[in-house]
Amino acid sequence: FVEKPAVDKAPSDFAIIGRYLLTPEIFDILEHQKPGCGGEIQLTDAIDTLNQTQRVFAHVFRGQRFDVGNKEGYLETSIQYGLRHPETHDALKKYIINLVHELEKK
Known part of the structure; x- marks a missing residue:
């Protein structure tokens, strides 16, 4: 999980579309998470940390994705x-x- 990587440094061509089902352990991780991209605490960094102690699953979405962030x-x-x-x-x-x-x- 990488928050907004540079195109040439992206580890894959997958994107996270921001829909999660997370276990309660994520809250303790977030409480201690150091700021990442943009100097902010990033949920993706916390998920990456969580992935070191328990399995994290993803679903490949097949369809049209829209960016409503702009x-x-x-x-x-x-x-x-x-x-x-x-x-x-x-x-x-x-x-x-x-x-x-x-x-x-x-």
Whole structure:
């Protein structure tokens, strides 16, 4: 587990998407965890420490992942969700098509 490694130093091409089921031991580890990336106590560092005393499992997620940690990603996620949802698909698609036509005029 590595928090935000540089691309050339990443140990794999996997990403942690931030969904965890953790045992209570993580709290004691976090209490004593030294600051890591960005000078902050990182949960990923604590999980790595936990992994030294008990098995930690991961699930490979197969699907589209969205980064909602920034404004653009949040908007993209909302649009994708809206286009996939049966109650909003038609109206949102029509809106986007009309918006594209308006933007092309400018």
